[in-house]
Amino acid sequence: MALSVRTRLFVAVALTLFSARFVHAAEIYMDHKIPVELRVKALLSRMTLVEKIGQMMQIERSVANASVIRKFRIGSVLSAGGSTPEVNKPEAWQEMVDSFQSGALRTRLKIPMLYGIDAVHGHNAAYGATIFPHNIGLGCTRDRELVKRIGAVTALELRATGIPYTFAPCVAVCRDPRWGRCYESFSEDPSLVRKMTDVIYGLQGVGPPGLPFVAGRSKVAACAKHYVGDGGTRKGINANNTILSFEDLVKIHMVPYFDAIAKGVSTIMISYSSWNGVKMHANRFLITDVLKGKLRFKGFVISDYQGIDQITTPPDANYTYSVLASINAGIDMVMVPMDYKGFLSNLTSLVNSGFVPMKRIDDAVRRILRVKFSMGLFEHPLAERSYLHHFGVQGNKDVAREAVRKSLVLLKNGKDKSQPFLPLSKKATKILVAGTHADSIGLQCGGWTISWQGSPNDTTKGTTILHAIKTAVSKPTRVLHKASPERGYAARSKADFAVVVVGEPPYAEGRGDNQNLTIPAEGLRTIKNVCPEVKCLVILISGRPLVVQPYLHLMEAFVAAWLPGTQGKGITDVIFGDYEFVGKLSRTWFRSVDQLPMNVGDAEYDPLFPFGYGLRMDIKHKTP
Structure with a gap:
């Protein structure tokens, strides 16, 4: 029997209203006026397992392109040490980062990619950038206001190349100068390192205490590293064993993280080193129970470069176990950096077989999305071309010159x-x-x-x-x-x-x-x-x-x-x-x-x- 005109009109209106509500629910995470936690919840509820694991992968730029990022839903790309565009100029950096971002923005959910780099004494990979003294010298200044300005300059020059994320500051407490990374440490004294974490305010800006926060497009997400005990290894050997009681580990090496977290640091990187024989990349107690639990860190935890591969001896002896141990320990984003297909395959299998709970995957992705929303990456995923005029300018050099003389x-x-x-x-x-x-x-x-x-x-x-x-x-x-x-x-x-x-x-x-x-x-x-x-x-x-x-x-x-x-x-x-x-x-x-x-x-x-x-x-x- 044919429907009446009135009935057809009623059905049409109902369907329109239903569609509007459905679209609104689907796109709520794109509305910057909505609180971050609601946006995270809305987006997470729409994601498939493949999309979630994609967010957990950070791959090296040399194997990245728009097609790869789109196909595998890659959440992050990095420049490893010395990995730069063929033409090392700010404009080339912008074009490269935006080309990767174009792949992310063409995915079903349009989750932007987060590009990271080691800008540890200025934007040190970019030719012509302002290069500051390494941290050991900055520690000698004891000038908290100066390191804030250094952080702000570094953030501006990173943004001038389209990069919104730095793997800095290093808050290691170097207890033995034989360590090859000692110059990345502000001091042997934990109390001085704590003070110098004010560089985070320069990099990120000042936000709500204890929450990831990036104050606009002139700032970048920061990363406190390397959690924890990297500066206390035996004989100063890099990635070696730190032998300490828990009380001394906290008193010497962990206290700078109290300040970094309070200042809203967005991410924390895990150390290659071990604590009393247990690799940090597999240490559930220190990552999940202490860092995320006791210290209430709300950002995401990232591995070091191929850090999970070193869980076994020899490295990568059992990659499936390395993936299992690291993810269950509480690492949220993994620097794969090359074999992203192998990581995706292994983690997918581990989740489907119940060895890695979906709750653990959701925790990781929730934290990654929280940082991306908090830094405004959804609203401004592409490079701001006008920031080019901040790169390597005299005012930035003046700050570096001041830092030299004070150090x-x-x-x-x-x-x-x-x-x-x-x-x-x-x-x-x-x-x-x-x-x-x-x-x-x-x-x-x-x-x-x-x-x-x-x-x-x-x-x-x-x-x-x-x-x-x-x-x-x-x-x-x-x-x-x-x-x-x-x-x-x-x-x-x-x-x-x-x-x-x-x-x-x-x-x-x-x-x-x-x-x-x-x-x-x-x-x-x-x-x-x-x-x-x-x-x-x-x-x-x-x-x-x-x-x-x-x-x-x-x-x-x-x-x-x-x-x-x-x-x-x-x-x-x-x-x-x-x-x-x-x-x-x-x-x-x-x-x-x-x-x-x-x-x-x-x-x-x-x-x-x-x-x-x-x-x-x-x-x-x-x-x-």
């Missing part, structure tokens, strides 16, 4: 207090500048600069110490330069004084582990050849204290400059007396490696220079 630590000034050697005169007749590190941006910057391990070459833009000296002195002053002068050269030069700049080669992570901590041979030769023949200031470029006691008597003055980055003029600002030395050691300076590990507060403490040591020049009385 310098004066450890010796004259053979006795009555005859200080510094500040140096800008009106000297002749100055000899010697040493391998005097005229190399790559050596000034150290590891994690353009490439993963860094390079001794001038890999990016900047001002070397030699160039800074030449521009600081008066026009009549002659500046001689010889990287490796032979014995007798300094005497023949008839220089008024010498500035000797020596130090370590660049390194990163385990390749920097060093059980001897001696100044490289070429640097020692330069000190021995120059300093007995002419009064010299020795500037040490290094990621940690090195053995200097046997050579200290040869030097008139000695400055620890750490790894200062691209702004060499920050050094000449101070050694010529325009600014005072204000840096204080963030690490104990040992006499010999036999004393290691040795840290402030130890019962046996006999350092060459104690924690907190640092001289001043009293420049207000200097002779013009």
Whole structure:
């Protein structure tokens, strides 16, 4: 029987209303006016298992493209150390990131991809970016407001390349300078590391305490790393075993995470290391019970690069077990980074067979979506082209230059207090500048600069110490330069004084582990050849204290400059007396490696220079 006109009209209206309600429910997560937790709940309820696991994968840019991201619903992409576009320019970075994002935005649910990178002392992978001193130097400044500004500059330069997420800051408490990552640590003292977590406010902005928050498009999501105990491994060996009671683990290594979480850090990265023989990537107690439970961390937990592969010995001996152990331990996002198909297959099978509960998957995805919504990624998934004018500009360099001069630590000034050697005169007749590190941006910057391990070459833009000296002195002053002068050269030069700049080669992570901590041979030769023949200031470029006691008597003055980055003029600002030395050691300076590990507060403490040591020049009385 045919329906009446009235009945057909009623059905049409009902269907329209029903469709409208259905569409509204489906798209509620796209409405930025809706509270984040409701958006998360609405989106999560619509996701399939494949879509959820896709969000949990972070793949390397070298295997990523729009098609892969769309097909496998990839939630995140990263640049590993030194992984850059073929043309390393801000515009190329933007185009690359947006090309990946285009694949994510064409998926059924249009969940944007999150791009991450290790911006650990500025946007250090991008050519021409502002490179700051590494964290060991920033710890010597003890300047919380300065590190906030450094975080803000780093965020702006990241956004100028279209990147919204950095794997920083490192909040490791390095207890042994033999560790190759020691320069990534602000200090051996947990209380100082806690203070320096203020860099998170610069990176992310200030939001509700304890909740992931990114304050607009000029800020980025941050990542506190490496949870937990990475700086306390036996003999400072990278990714080794940290042997401590739980009480000492909390007191020394965990306390910076209290502050990072309170300041709203979006993500936390797990350490390669073990705690009392248990790999951190498989430690359910410390990740789920402590970090997510006791500490109430609301962001997402991310693995380190191929970190889950190292759960077994040898690495990747049983990948299925590694996936099982890491996900059930509480890791939410996994740096796969290459074999995303294998990860997807293994985790799907583990969920379908009941070995990984769906509740655990939902917890992971909920946390990832919470961060993406909180940072406004759904509203603004693409690069903001106008931010290009923030990249590598003079104002950013000025902040870096300030950081350099505040990080310098004066450890010796004259053979006795009555005859200080510094500040140096800008009106000297002749100055000899010697040493391998005097005229190399790559050596000034150290590891994690353009490439993963860094390079001794001038890999990016900047001002070397030699160039800074030449521009600081008066026009009549002659500046001689010889990287490796032979014995007798300094005497023949008839220089008024010498500035000797020596130090370590660049390194990163385990390749920097060093059980001897001696100044490289070429640097020692330069000190021995120059300093007995002419009064010299020795500037040490290094990621940690090195053995200097046997050579200290040869030097008139000695400055620890750490790894200062691209702004060499920050050094000449101070050694010529325009600014005072204000840096204080963030690490104990040992006499010999036999004393290691040795840290402030130890019962046996006999350092060459104690924690907190640092001289001043009293420049207000200097002779013009």
